[in-house]
Amino acid sequence: MEDNLPVNVREYQELAKKALPKMHYDYINGGAEDEYTLRENIAAYGRILLRPRVLIDVSKIDMSTSLLGYNMPSPIIVAPTGAHKLANPEGEVATARAAAACNTIMMLSFSSSCRIEEVASSCDAIRFYQLYVYKRRDVSATLDDCSTSVKP
Numbered sequence: 001m002e003d004n005l006p007v008n009v010r011e012y013q014e015l016a017k018k019a020l021p022k023m024h025y026d027y028i029n030g031g032a033e034d035e036y037t038l039r040e041n042i043a044a045y046g047r048i049l050l051r052p053r054v055l056i057d058v059s060k061i062d063m064s065t066s067l068l069g070y071n072m073p074s075p076i077i078v079a080p081t082g083a084h085k086l087a088n089p090e091g092e093v094a095t096a097r098a099a100a101a102c103n104t105i106m107m108l109s110f111s112s113s114c115r116i117e118e119v120a121s122s123c124d125a126i127r128f129y130q131l132y133v134y135k136r137r138d139v140s141a142t143l144d145d146c147s148t149s150v151k152p
């Protein structure tokens, strides 16, 4: 394995900061308003302590679970996040391919920088779509039709 691979979120964060234009990095790294929820989310994860299973056979571990009837190898999915092309020219198509490689669920954001059909046809990940219900219900209905009509 390469020595210089990032080992945690903080190290990925540092790499992203170097690689991305400031505006794109700030959008991805920032939270809404005063970022109270962002800080609370990080603190919440910090309160979850993992007990190391020292001297226990971990050669066969099973973290599999299911979500809405879909089986997956671990309880980790791609949350809906907008504008992936800010970070990668292939955008959500690349993210969906990564989700498929991990056998996990790709949840496409309403603010996707790729078309629903484009993402759907690019990989066989299990795909969810995040739909906002607008005052103009015809807009929501069109997106709903579009997301459910693409091939499973």
Ligand SMILES: Cc1cc2nc3c(=O)[nH]c(=O)nc-3n(C[C@H](O)[C@H](O)[C@H](O)COP(=O)(O)O)c2cc1C
Binding pocket: 027, 028, 029, 030, 041, 079, 080, 081, 082, 109, 110, 111, 130
């Ligand atoms: C850059 C960015 C873009 C996001 N875009 C969306 C979005 O388009 N739709 C949405 O429902 N949530 C969006 N979110 C919220 C995430 O889906 C998720 O709820 C949030 O990051 C908290 O999840 P976490 O605690 O697992 O990090 C976005 C979050 C980030 C950081």
